[in-house]
Each structure stands twice: as structure tokens, then as C-alpha cells.
Amino acid sequence: MSLAGIAATSAVVAGTSSRLAKIELLASCLLPLSPAEVPIAVAYLSGELPGGALGVGWAAMRDLPPPAPAPPAVTLLETEAALGRIRTASGPGSQGLRRRELAGLFARLTEPEQRFLRGLMSGELRQGALGGVMVEAVARAANVPVTDLRRAVLVSGDLPAVAGAAVAEGREGLARFRLTLGKPLRPMLAQTAADAPDAMARIGAAAGVEWKFDGVRVQVHRSSSGVSVFTRNLADVTDRVPEVVEAIEALPAASVVLDGELIGLRPDGRPRRFQETMGRFGSRVDVVEAREAVPLSPFLFDCLHLDGEDLIDHRAADRFAALAGILPPALLVPRIVTADAGAVEAFLDEALAAGHEGVMVKSLDAPYEAGRRGAGWLKVKRAQTLDLVVLAAEWGHGRRRGTLSNLHLGARDTVTGDFVMLGKTFRGMTDEMLAWQTEHLLGLEASRDTYTVFVRPELVVEVAFDGLQDSSRYPGGLALRFARIKGYRTDKTAEQADTMETVRAIHERSS
Numbered sequence: 001m002s003l004a005g006i007a008a009t010s011a012v013v014a015g016t017s018s019r020l021a022k023i024e025l026l027a028s029c030l031l032p033l034s035p036a037e038v039p040i041a042v043a044y045l046s047g048e049l050p051g052g053a054l055g056v057g058w059a060a061m062r063d064l065p066p067p068a069p070a071p072p073a074v075t076l077l078e079t080e081a082a083l084g085r086i087r088t089a090s091g092p093g094s095q096g097l098r099r100r101e102l103a104g105l106f107a108r109l110t111e112p113e114q115r116f117l118r119g120l121m122s123g124e125l126r127q128g129a130l131g132g133v134m135v136e137a138v139a140r141a142a143n144v145p146v147t148d149l150r151r152a153v154l155v156s157g158d159l160p161a162v163a164g165a166a167v168a169e170g171r172e173g174l175a176r177f178r179l180t181l182g183k184p185l186r187p188m189l190a191q192t193a194a195d196a197p198d199a200m201a202r203i204g205a206a207a208g209v210e211w212k213f214d215g216v217r218v219q220v221h222r223s224s225s226g227v228s229v230f231t232r233n234l235a236d237v238t239d240r241v242p243e244v245v246e247a248i249e250a251l252p253a254a255s256v257v258l259d260g261e262l263i264g265l266r267p268d269g270r271p272r273r274f275q276e277t278m279g280r281f282g283s284r285v286d287v288v289e290a291r292e293a294v295p296l297s298p299f300l301f302d303c304l305h306l307d308g309e310d311l312i313d314h315r316a317a318d319r320f321a322a323l324a325g326i327l328p329p330a331l332l333v334p335r336i337v338t339a340d341a342g343a344v345e346a347f348l349d350e351a352l353a354a355g356h357e358g359v360m361v362k363s364l365d366a367p368y369e370a371g372r373r374g375a376g377w378l379k380v381k382r383a384q385t386l387d388l389v390v391l392a393a394e395w396g397h398g399r400r401r402g403t404l405s406n407l408h409l410g411a412r413d414t415v416t417g418d419f420v421m422l423g424k425t426f427r428g429m430t431d432e433m434l435a436w437q438t439e440h441l442l443g444l445e446a447s448r449d450t451y452t453v454f455v456r457p458e459l460v461v462e463v464a465f466d467g468l469q470d471s472s473r474y475p476g477g478l479a480l481r482f483a484r485i486k487g488y489r490t491d492k493t494a495e496q497a498d499t500m501e502t503v504r505a506i507h508e509r510s511s
Helices: 003-014 017-032 038-047 058-063 076-088 094-107 111-122 129-140 146-156 159-169 196-203 242-247 272-283 287-293 318-328 341-352 431-442 501-507
Strands: 189-192 207-212 216-223 226-231 258-264 296-306 335-338 358-363 373-381 384-395 403-411 419-425 446-449 452-455 462-464 467-471 479-483 484-488
Touching: 003 017, 003 038, 003 111, 017 038, 017 129, 038 076, 038 129, 038 159, 058 189, 076 094, 076 358, 094 111, 129 146, 129 159, 146 159, 196 207, 196 341, 196 358, 196 373, 207 318, 207 341, 207 373, 216 242, 216 272, 216 296, 226 242, 242 258, 242 287, 242 296, 258 272, 258 452, 272 296, 272 467, 296 318, 318 358, 335 341, 373 431, 384 419, 384 431, 384 467, 403 462, 403 501, 419 479, 431 452, 431 484, 462 479, 467 501, 479 501
Parallel strands: 189 373
Antiparallel strands: 207 335, 207 358, 216 226, 216 258, 258 296, 358 373, 384 403, 384 452, 384 462, 403 419, 446 452, 462 484, 467 479
């Protein structure tokens, strides 16, 4: 199949609201594919690159050649082969090789293919082909029971691989996928609750409430072969975190799989900045020296396997009990069990006072839904807000095609009078907001390129965000984390927007 066929399916799915229609479209796309093409197509249509990040910077993305004329001529397998060469390029001259390979690929792609691949590479492809929708589409295309396929995905954490096995071998292929020590599962994810009362109302019963750390998610496996530590993206980072290996080796268990967070703590017990934790976690050399400078503390909150028994289908209360039975208190995430929203608020206050992000509210009856954003886990945070100015907006993709969607946001510099960009976001916008901002921003247009409309800095927007991080990408040296739009402040002028001094003060208070 051509890449154009996948791009076209992605666009149609993005513009389709019906879940059943999405499933039918995806299944129809997958049906004629070969077993070699299926894993690639499933990954692309799920908004993922099969082999992970390409190591290509934003500058290379900006300098790509214009689209090729129709008809499209690049196959799916050719596309993934080119991306594989980009991903594996190493050594002297590798950056130049990546740029040339990427330019060569894009020179052969039509405009829809380029748009699709840009979205895929930037992680901003929004097409509604995620989670259960894709699982059901694969099951239909492979003619296998969706329960069998969902279970295989649950324990393998690899939907593309499962899809390839299902298409090639049917139910027999799915039977090979089991929870295997040393092979990570995709982590269960959480939905967001507005506040403690909302979370408790949605759980509807007593819940486990835990501190939410702004750290690095890890999954830890121990077997007779030793201890392995994996990231949420399933990368093996065992050699970077010797303190975690030592802690797990000391546990009274022959085999165990644990889920948790790693965080760097200061001597007073408060969390270090997120980037300090990430800097230590990302260090591949001088680990002994890095450990002395920024030791990482593991806090574990779930047990997926213990001494030969898989626990992912067990109630969360049973998994919590298994966890508490083998871990010393210092390794356990702080947790209470309550049905009282007031107690959740008080526990949230404690977490925030200690410098952490918020709390997780978890159903005591929920299984571990690997790779899914389950309704049994809800995160509660008190987001900060800033009034920022819109500096530009990018044209949307898929369902948002034809509207200005991704906003460039800036704060006012009182010294120069200019506006300093702090990041982008397309989150939090209703259809009504998209329509309004498109019309309004086009009225403020100063210039444009293929993807972006640059506007006069006049429109103020209220932005919620979870924190700030140091950034070399933006001129102010700071970037918003998890920004989303709360609404437009048409009652404010750009001169009344928040300043860089305010932004820096927020950042300093969080350190």
C-alpha cells in the first residue's frame, strides 16, 4: 500500500465522529495489507512511529523540500525503511545523513503525505484512531475475537506487533502473547478530574488516594535473571538507575513486576525541578558521579506480578495489599483509602505543600488496564493560569482542517516591550472557540507561511498549565508544560497580559 492510502484513511477517520464508522474505515484499510505492512499501518494510524523518535530536530523539519506532484509513488514499506535509516544513523556526519535522508523522502511525497508525516513525526497527529477503536478495527480485519486481541495487547504492550500476528496467524498468533518477566507492559494511564468532589463522584465509592509525583514513570521487573527497569515508552534504562536495582534486589520476592515513579529529592525532602530529575535519568555516562549529585528515589504504587502470579486482572485493592506486603515504607507512594471528598482535599493540600503535583484517585475494584487511559484512575491537580498573548496560529489537521488551531503563546517583556514565546497548545478548544479564533486571528494577520499565520500581538487568552521548564528552544529560556486553553480574555489588552517577570517568579517558586 502507498503512504497516501494511510494518509487518506487518517484524514477521513479524523473527520468522522461515529466510533463504529471509524472502526469500519480502519478495518477496511487494514484488510488488503500484507503481514509486513500491518504493524506499520497500525502504528501510523495510531499516531506513533514504530521505532520511536527519529533524532531529527525542528530545524530539519522546517527546511524540507516542497511537495511532489501527484500521483503519489511512495509505499508504506519504503517510508518506514527511510525512517529506519534516519533513526539508526550514528557517528560522525550522522546529523547530516538524517537531514539528507529526510529531505530525499519528503521530496517524493505529495502534500497530503507530507502533512500526515509531519504530524506523525511531531507527535501532533490527531485522528481519533487510538486505544479501543484501533483494537476493534484490527480484530475485525483479522477476524479474531476482540477479547483475545485486547488481552494480547494488554500483556505485550505492543499493538502493532499483536496486529501483525493476528493477521498472519489468527488466534494461534495471539496465544503467544503473555506477561513475560523482563518484557515491559505499556503503563495504565489516568483520566483527569476537575477536583476532588468530581473524582470521588466518578469513582462512586471508597478509593485509594495517592500523592502524584512530577517524576519519571518506570516499570521494574525482577526475575532469576536480575532486575530490569523500563520507561513508560518501554525503553530499558537499567544501567542508568543503580539505586533502583539495589532497592528491588533487597525485596523478599523471587519475581515481581512493579509500577511507579522516580524522582530526584533535595536534602530537605522536597522535589527537585523536573528537568533535574530528567537530566539525571537521561545520563548514560558517569552514572556513579550523577547518582551522587542527583540521587533518584523510587516510589512504587502498583504490583502487576508477584512470585509466579499475574495480578493485572485482580482488584486494585488486592494489588495494593501485595505491594505493601513486600515493600518497605520508604518505597511506597503515600496513600490513604477514603470515601470522603474532604479527606481527598486535605491529602491534596499535603501533597502540594510537600512540593508535588497533586493526587491520584483510584478505584479499589479496577484491574490494571495496561496501555489504556482507564476510568479507574483519576488525577487531580490545581493548575496554574497565565494571561498570555497569541503570537501566531497553525492550521489544524484532520477534523480541525480549515481552522487555526495550534496557538503560539507569549508573555510581555516589560524591558523591550516585545512578547516572548513560551510554547504552543491546541488543547482545551471547543468547536465554537476554533471557529471564533480562526475568524478573529485572520483579522489580525501580519504574515503567513505554509502552515502558520503570524498575527499582531493583541489577543489575550487564559492558559492553564502544570508547570514551567527550562528550555533552549524558546528565547525566554522557559516553556509551559501541558498548556491548555481556558478561554479568551477579550476584556484585557495585550498590555495587561502577564509579564516574563511573573513567569520567572512562578518558575523560581517551584524550584
